[in-house]
Amino acid sequence: MRYFPVFIDLKNKTIAVIGSGEQAAQKIRLLLKTTAHIRLISKEPNDELKALIDKGAISWETDKFNEDHISDCQLVYAASKPEINERVMLLANQLGIPVNVVDEPDMCSFITPAIVDRDPIVIAIGTEGAAPVMARKIKSKLETELPTRLGALAFMAGTLRNRVAKNLSEPRRRAFWESFFSGKLADLFYRGEKKKLKAEIDRILDETITEKKTTGHVTLVGAGPGPADLLTFRALRNLQAADVIVYDRLIDPSVLECCRRDAKRLYVGKEPNNHSVRQEEINDLLLEEARKGLHVVRLKSGDPLVFGRAGEELDFMRKHGITIDVVPGVTAATACAAEVGDTLTYRDKVRAITFLTGHSMRGATPYDWANIALPGTVIALYMAVKMAPKIQENLLAVGVNEATPVRIVEKGCSPEMRSFETTLANLSHDLQRHKVINPAMIYIILERDTSIDEESSDSEQAQTNKVES
Numbered sequence: 001m002r003y004f005p006v007f008i009d010l011k012n013k014t015i016a017v018i019g020s021g022e023q024a025a026q027k028i029r030l031l032l033k034t035t036a037h038i039r040l041i042s043k044e045p046n047d048e049l050k051a052l053i054d055k056g057a058i059s060w061e062t063d064k065f066n067e068d069h070i071s072d073c074q075l076v077y078a079a080s081k082p083e084i085n086e087r088v089m090l091l092a093n094q095l096g097i098p099v100n101v102v103d104e105p106d107m108c109s110f111i112t113p114a115i116v117d118r119d120p121i122v123i124a125i126g127t128e129g130a131a132p133v134m135a136r137k138i139k140s141k142l143e144t145e146l147p148t149r150l151g152a153l154a155f156m157a158g159t160l161r162n163r164v165a166k167n168l169s170e171p172r173r174r175a176f177w178e179s180f181f182s183g184k185l186a187d188l189f190y191r192g193e194k195k196k197l198k199a200e201i202d203r204i205l206d207e208t209i210t211e212k213k214t215t216g217h218v219t220l221v222g223a224g225p226g227p228a229d230l231l232t233f234r235a236l237r238n239l240q241a242a243d244v245i246v247y248d249r250l251i252d253p254s255v256l257e258c259c260r261r262d263a264k265r266l267y268v269g270k271e272p273n274n275h276s277v278r279q280e281e282i283n284d285l286l287l288e289e290a291r292k293g294l295h296v297v298r299l300k301s302g303d304p305l306v307f308g309r310a311g312e313e314l315d316f317m318r319k320h321g322i323t324i325d326v327v328p329g330v331t332a333a334t335a336c337a338a339e340v341g342d343t344l345t346y347r348d349k350v351r352a353i354t355f356l357t358g359h360s361m362r363g364a365t366p367y368d369w370a371n372i373a374l375p376g377t378v379i380a381l382y383m384a385v386k387m388a389p390k391i392q393e394n395l396l397a398v399g400v401n402e403a404t405p406v407r408i409v410e411k412g413c414s415p416e417m418r419s420f421e422t423t424l425a426n427l428s429h430d431l432q433r434h435k436v437i438n439p440a441m442i443y444i445i446l447e448r449d450t451s452i453d454e455e456s457s458d459s460e461q462a463q464t465n466k467v468e469s
């Protein structure tokens with residue numbers, strides 16, 4: 001190991017940064033995470049640096065670089081022209097001050113690692129300059145895996161340390177910290193259940209408090225429409241904390257891989273036209289597991305609040321006194337459009353998105369197509385492959401142009417994804433021709449005619465000209 005990692009106390013210390021541009025700004029962005037005083041030595045700071053000076057976040061020296069700029073400093077960064085960088089390095093070395101010359105490893109007496117900041121937990125990743133890309137990859141992996149509030153959890157641990165040491169002996173003490181950092185207590189903390197967390201800590205630490213029966217909790221988690229990298233950090237944290245996972249048909253195996261290894265997994269997949277597990281049975285199952293005092297994750301494809309029957313599960317749990325929260329996910333309408341490089345809204349041409357389900361058209365009150373198919377709208381149709389001929393017929397009947405563009409995305413975000421464009425007139429024919437099956441999104445793109453705007457703005461301009469003349 002050529003470079004030895006250490007953490008330097010920067011309280012009441014000064015760091016000098018010499019330079020005016022992006023490289024100096026990058027270093028200062030990082031240094032601003034510390035409590036050190038930052039001194040910028042620069043003739044013409046860029047806009048970002050000027051803004052920091054104006055805010056009083058850093059101090060600024062404009063005169064030519066000299067010894068006084070760095071003699072009282074703990075660390076020095078040089079991000080200027082090569083000749084100035086060299087002078088900074090030589091002077092810092094003479095004064096015995098650690099110096100970093102940006103992008104010049106041979107001129108550095110220290111290097112800045114990639115940092116994962118969950119203050120007071122700070123992880124530094126270094127590759128001795130050999131593989132900075134690898135350092136960034138490791139950083140991104142840790143950033144996704146470590147909850148953003150890990151630092152706050154660590155602070156709280158500090159406040160409990162003496163009490164735990166006094167009240168618990170081994171092995172209960174170790175079990176407490178296990179639960180605190182990655183078990184039930186951590187789970188309550190991240191969910192923001194302050195009262196329950198306090199009660200649970202008191203219950204464990206203060207044996208005079210009589211044990212209360214703990215109640216469970218249900219979280220509706222959006223898994224996104226495909227692979228695990230479309231999960232949110234919050235979804236991931238819940239998957240790693242839950243005792244029970246109740247999941248749907250469209251959940252990708254890579255998402256299930258993210259669950260706690262010892263979590264119980266219950267499949268309640270509903271096939272189209274073959275509702276193998278009825279919604280009432282799912283509700284009962286969630287309740288039964290939560291009543292055991294467990295954290296139950298109800299994992300749904302896409303976003304749980306979009307055609308996911310979340311409403312019934314929210315009502316049912318609340319009616320039975322079980323707390324329930326929702327973790328949003330990436331819905332199929334946006335994910336599939338992104339995957340094929342399309343936009344949903346387009347400044348003046350498309351200003352509204354309507355999410356519709358083809359499923360609830362069967363036997364339900366008919367949609368008011370004339371009011372739905374408004375110019376300037378994208379209609380994103382879920383579960384609509386089967387009902388597409390009916391939808392096509394209804395849209396044509398209310399006067400929508402036959403040539404209206406339609407985009408189909410089948411099995412979006414998966415290796416088997418297929419996508420094609422057609423027109424409203426050819427919609428059912430092309431769905432059959434391509435043998436499209438669920439899951440698929442159908443987008444009816446009703447662009448506004450912007451030439452009307454141009455004409456009216458021309459006539460407004462003409463009016464103005466008339467008035468002015």
Ligand SMILES: C[S@@+](CC[C@H](N)C(=O)[O-])C[C@H]1O[C@@H](n2cnc3c(N)ncnc32)[C@H](O)[C@@H]1O
Pocket residue numbers: 225226250300301302303304305306307308330331332333336381382383384409410411412413414438439440441
């Ligand atoms: C029961 S709904 C659930 C929607 C989900 N809650 C969401 O927000 O995406 C299922 C429908 O979502 C759409 N869908 C889900 N995943 C999809 C995917 N990977 N590709 C295309 N469509 C998808 C299909 O229209 C499918 O029939």
